[in-house]
Amino acid sequence: MDKGRFQKPAATLSLTAGQTLELRCKGNKIEWSYPAYLDTFKDSRLSVKQHERYGQLTLANSTAADTGEFSCWGQLCQGYVCRRDETKTGSTYIFFTEKGELFVPSPSYFDVVYLNPDRQAVVPCRVTVLSAKVTLHREFPAKEIPANGTDIVYDVKRGFVYLQPHADHQGAVYCKAEAGGKSQISVKYQLLYVE
Template structure:
């Protein structure tokens, strides 16, 4: 089976290292070898200092394309042995990780070659924007007790001095290199979040001039640990008379940012018994800084009859697994 090779280059903006000045003299060309067959090259055009090239070069014959998500649409050049992403009028918002990989294609079907990938992180420096711009002025960061939490104070100048501060009580939060660390490509990282870390924080950056303040981050501690949904089920009545209206409620308490899907099995299902199923969710505060997501699914049976008696089974599922619970409703 014959495969053709396609190289994809794109900025992924997750978080090698390049330092660019989009509005000043460009640095010398840099070749960065990332994998045995992948080389990422970044160059600037001296005649056009705001024009930047990111080249994905494959050391074998291939056709190269690019996929990208940036603030200003770049142009892509497809050449015989490499793909070239050209980003014009770059800004501080373009700071981030640029990646490329090889695709093996057979006709219209392509698959990624995991052994041939590469990435490089590029800083687009702007003295007026020490922090990488965001689309909001306030963000929520959830503190999970079983995984690190990232406060994404990313900067455009890697040499900038960046500190983390609590709004109230007003104080600097010191990094210790163990529990709280700073990564110039990600931000401040709480390795083992606790409820003591909740509150409003912001970052302060300074580099040869007046300091700048980041947006504010509300740190909310997640009371429910990660895992399959913690599910309960309850019926409005476990003994119903003919003609009654019966509701069965399935409830999940979970992490604020984890969605839950519900599925029901009920006695009248095989008879195509009409029922009403409604799903909803909301965030609830369980003390200052403690937030839980409560997800609900209600199955409503009107004019209860013989075919409705039996087990009502609710299955709640999230990305970490599923939980099934049941309750029995009798006809009296």
């Protein structure tokens, strides 16, 4: 990129894990959002700086776990009171591909997902490869659960979304991803129905 020039990134980007990511947003008061995982441990690989004319986010030694949405926006301030400038925002979802990791790593081997009849539920099977084919499976009785677009949809940024959960959806499930001739199974998720 030429010095002093900014280029808007695509809605999604695929980068190889291990690379250093640098994002810049024009403006003298820039705020950022990024995967919550990076905030959890006050990760020293992440650096956010405000320069005179732009904000800069740098992520060193990226990993598959860093996959997610990165956003920036300008702040409109009057005195000490600031608010988000909706006309000056930018975001991109970044897939950090890592050999042997088709799923964004989970901190546990087993997660619980609560199913409420009045709100969507998400089985967070997020992948690190945009082109991966992802399927949802019930553990017992063993069968694939179709994402039919009516009851269940797959959102590459969130996972499998149960649009209107009901008691029949309860049970243990897992996801399977396939890409580049390789396949991988996710952690297991226990779906519990609560009213």
